[in-house]
Amino acid sequence: MSTENEGTEVPPAPSAPPVPVDSPAASPQPSSAPQGGATTPPPPSTPPRVPGTPPQGPAAGPQSGEAAAGAAAPSGAAAGPAPHGSTASPVDGSWPPPAPPAMPASGGGWGAGYQQPAPARPSGRRGGLIAAVIVAALFAGGLGGGIGYTLAKNDDTGSTTVSVSDNGASQVKRDPNSIAGVAARALPSTVTIEAQGSNGRGGTGTGFVFDTQGHIITNNHVVADAVDGGRLTATFPDGKKYAAEVVGHAQGYDVAVIKLKDAPSSQLKPLPLGDSDKVAVGDQTIAIGAPFGLSNTVTTGIISAKNRPVASSDGSGESRASYMSALQTDASINPGNSGGPLLDARGAVIGINSAIQSANNGGFGSSGQSGSIGLGFAIPINQAKYVAQQLIKTGQPVYAKIGASVSLEESSSGAQITDQGVDGSDAVEPGGPADKAGLEPGDVITKLDDTVIDSGPTLIGEIWTHKPGDKVKITYKRDGVEHTTEVTLGSRVGDSD
Structure with missing residues (x-):
């Protein structure tokens, strides 16, 4: 695309x-x-x-x-x-994410x-x-x-016109x-x-x-x-x-x-x-x-x-x-x-x-x-x-967010919440959607609703298909044990913050 x-x-x-x-x-x-x-x-x-x-x-x-x-x-x-x-x-829509x-x-x-x-x-x-x-x-x-x-x-700064006889071709319905x-x-x-x-x-x-x-x-x-x-x-x-x-x-x-x-x-x-x-x-x-x-x-x-x-x-x-x-x-x-x-x-x-x-x-x-x-x-x-x-x-623009930073490292196992956020901030925003849902640094998110999540960018793209206020089911692994939780997505306005 x-x-x-x-x-x-x-x-x-x-x-x-x-x-x-x-x-x-x-x-x-x-x-x-x-x-x-x-x-x-x-x-x-x-x-x-x-x-x-x-x-x-x-x-x-x-x-x-x-x-x-x-x-x-x-x-x-x-x-x-x-x-x-x-x-x-930041999966929360924090900006700018690395390109x-x-x-x-x-x-x-x-x-x-x-x-x-x-x-x-x-x-x-x-x-x-x-x-x-x-x-x-x-x-x-x-x-x-x-x-x-x-x-x-x-x-396309100019145009060329060629006149030819269409023998009635333009009249075809x-x-x-x-x-x-x-x-x-x-x-x-x-x-x-x-x-x-x-x-x-x-x-x-x-x-x-x-x-x-x-x-x-x-x-x-x-x-x-x-x-x-x-x-x-x-x-x-x-x-x-x-x-x-x-x-x-x-x-x-x-x-x-x-x-x-x-x-x-x-x-x-x-x-x-x-x-x-x-x-x-x-x-x-x-x-x-x-x-x-x-x-x-x-x-x-x-x-x-x-x-x-x-x-x-x-x-x-x-x-x-x-x-x-x-x-x-x-x-x-x-x-x-x-x-x-x-x-x-x-x-x-x-x-x-x-x-x-x-x-x-x-x-x-x-x-x-x-x-x-x-x-x-x-x-x-x-x-x-x-x-x-x-x-x-x-x-x-208004971006949906979960309030957590994830690794952008190539992976097939999921999106891992990092130990530390961007510029030394908390990886899980205190009082944010992820925090309220019980997510912690080190958790590996493997599904959002029925969509399999295999990396951080995949998670970000999927979250951004939703609107702030939407409720989504998050499946994640902690210490090898699978858990599920519901997250109410928050919002962030603008491309830079």
Whole structure:
């Protein structure tokens, strides 16, 4: 789900701690938030091959791309592995918890920066005709690739219109419940967000209309650079662009709300929100975003897993991380998709695309433009909706807490309450929820309600799916003996305390 500041990104990955596994209680994954492509992807090292022609030689164009950096995740960008080591983190929502170290992802590219070798000349007039057709096809393919590369390079700052005869294709009637029907309804309510900080750093991400007052939901890491004195714009698919401002942002949840300036209500059609608790593995998904700056891109897939523990860093170097119990999807998500809607088959929003798995570093991160490998992660909309409402109401996020610090060390046995809290404070807050429930330093929490807890970040992400005041059942081990207790979650306001 790669957090990239530039725009376009956490369960466990098989090769790095924590890595996505088949169990819902997998260790949290460091992830890369799929934000926007702040850098232009380079052309491929090997040119595309036309069927029936011999393999081509290496590309002649540039070979390397600069990694896109992001402020928090799915933006969408690559972040480091989930926090591990002997660091303690307040499960009560105390801030800032340690972030996973950023791990650069190698850049990828596409385009037509290469030369096609001349095909062998067949004998005879018929052979000559075939050769001419092949040459024409190769030329057309190279031209098309060149146009695509130019559009990506321009990062959607301009547009290209090509007039062709559709021979009545546009008159075809499509089922409103088909993917084409859902996309036609949802696209007018999505926006491509361009964020730029006062230092010039920024990138491209995605957002969608939340209400008719001009509020847009997106990822925190998409807009983080523009929070203090930066510049924000949101562009609709019809080309209309509006200036925007940040209403509120939540680093821990990786959710932000911006508000459009001077946007007429006729332009604002909120997307319907679904119920992420009722989503099932195998349900169809539709993702909309601006991967690598290619706005209004629609991809499809299914729900691959639920409740994936994900921990992602924004790649900014700050000691902050985002934790989520994510929806996993194989819909293609790339840098630039961050903040965009993940829809169900009816067109209702079930999640916010936030992070992606990076294949080359075994983890999640936000400092590179890794591409989709079919492992994307979205913040469940039930959680995102609650956070957005709090941000609109007060401008500050509200986190649920149990009032105890746990180890962020990689583990499979549970979340252990540390002997000492952050900065020498008490590991169990005196008079806090955990203290009232009888929890003590050294206890190892193994379950929260029916969810298996295998590490500290997993516990944090699961707690943050709840609201302050919720009652949860905690299963823990003390001296090898299993116990259960009920905890009434407390609250903490803001990202720093």
